[in-house]
Amino acid sequence: MKSIILVGGKGTRLRPLTFEMPKQMLPLVGQPMLECVFASLAKHNVDEVVLSLGYLPDQFIEAYPLGSIQGVKLTYAVEPEPLDTAGAIRYAAIAGGIDDTFLVVNGDVLTDLDLSELVTFHERRHALGTIALHEVDDPSRYGVVTTDDEGRVAAFVEKPPRESAPSNLINAGTYVFEPEVIDFIAPDRKVSVEREIFPFLADRGSLFAMPDNAYWIDTGTPESFLQANVDVLHGFDVGRHLEHLAGTTWRHPSATVAPGVRSRNAVIDRDCVIGTDVVLENVVLMPGAIVRDGAHVRNSLIGPRAVIGSSSVLGPTCVVGADYVVPEHSRLAGEVKLGDI
Numbered sequence: 001m002k003s004i005i006l007v008g009g010k011g012t013r014l015r016p017l018t019f020e021m022p023k024q025m026l027p028l029v030g031q032p033m034l035e036c037v038f039a040s041l042a043k044h045n046v047d048e049v050v051l052s053l054g055y056l057p058d059q060f061i062e063a064y065p066l067g068s069i070q071g072v073k074l075t076y077a078v079e080p081e082p083l084d085t086a087g088a089i090r091y092a093a094i095a096g097g098i099d100d101t102f103l104v105v106n107g108d109v110l111t112d113l114d115l116s117e118l119v120t121f122h123e124r125r126h127a128l129g130t131i132a133l134h135e136v137d138d139p140s141r142y143g144v145v146t147t148d149d150e151g152r153v154a155a156f157v158e159k160p161p162r163e164s165a166p167s168n169l170i171n172a173g174t175y176v177f178e179p180e181v182i183d184f185i186a187p188d189r190k191v192s193v194e195r196e197i198f199p200f201l202a203d204r205g206s207l208f209a210m211p212d213n214a215y216w217i218d219t220g221t222p223e224s225f226l227q228a229n230v231d232v233l234h235g236f237d238v239g240r241h242l243e244h245l246a247g248t249t250w251r252h253p254s255a256t257v258a259p260g261v262r263s264r265n266a267v268i269d270r271d272c273v274i275g276t277d278v279v280l281e282n283v284v285l286m287p288g289a290i291v292r293d294g295a296h297v298r299n300s301l302i303g304p305r306a307v308i309g310s311s312s313v314l315g316p317t318c319v320v321g322a323d324y325v326v327p328e329h330s331r332l333a334g335e336v337k338l339g340d341i
């Protein structure tokens, strides 16, 4: 079965990291997040992916020039301008010659959802579209769905205020579609699948949704990107064996770590340098990051080649952009974003 992966968003909530790199190329324990998404598609007989690109497309094309990831064939559809989610699906479906039942995946979601079960659910109901659902406490940053007993969608509301959300079941960002759906998407303008196409299909009674209890996380915010890293450190399967994992710290073999470093739930990527008496807890250090002696870094994302000055204390939730230098003895906590904003 063919699948479209949407990776054309600007990743605004992960700025400044996403100024340098598209969200799906950010490393999840040393491996681009996109490869983790491919690992789960490969498990479920997806044999061809159309990567729907718009923002910084060259980084994907340069990283995967051979046209395959994890054994799955890969083609690219580069939008001339951002078409929003449904516009992107239409554009990629036409570019990829899709003419049969197909999958669509939000490329920033990490899950072990059983895709084969979702496709079977879709086929049994003769649906035009089927959405995977996930239950959360606060649905306000997601698409919220209500269904009848058979799974037919009664309402789809994108990002409602928390108090008016009609349920706690959210759009998990994985869809099965029949090719006819493409004809409902207007050409040559921005169209949102969540705000336009899902409500339209729901009104026609052609949209279904399947609740699921699988592991699921949208990695699009600093907190959730950190959590996804921690979950991989704790064993969530992303299709590779994690070498160089000591306890809950993963360390690239090229990293230099001085004695006396205390770490828990930490990712220390390629060419990082960590000074003496550093404390790292719930931290992702991207390639080439430097943490100088005595710094304490907690619940933070440190971008490529950034430097954390000696004796600094960084707390929830600092996002330090590429090449940024945090002066020594800094005290930073709260929603701190450092770099070109």
Ligand code: GDD
Binding pocket: 006, 007, 008, 009, 010, 052, 053, 054, 079, 082, 083, 084, 085, 088, 105, 106, 107, 108, 109, 141, 142, 143, 144, 158, 170, 171, 172, 173, 194, 218, 220
């Ligand atoms: N090609 C392309 N073009 N891709 C896009 C565009 C575009 O114009 N806009 C967004 N995308 C991609 C993003 O890169 C991402 O992989 C996916 O579409 C979803 O966009 P996000 O920006 O991550 O949306 P969200 O997290 O706020 O909400 C979406 O995901 C939730 C689940 O994670 C919605 O689908 C919600 O309904 C859903 O609950």
Ligand code: MG
Binding pocket: 106, 108, 218, 219, 220
């Ligand atoms: Mg998202």
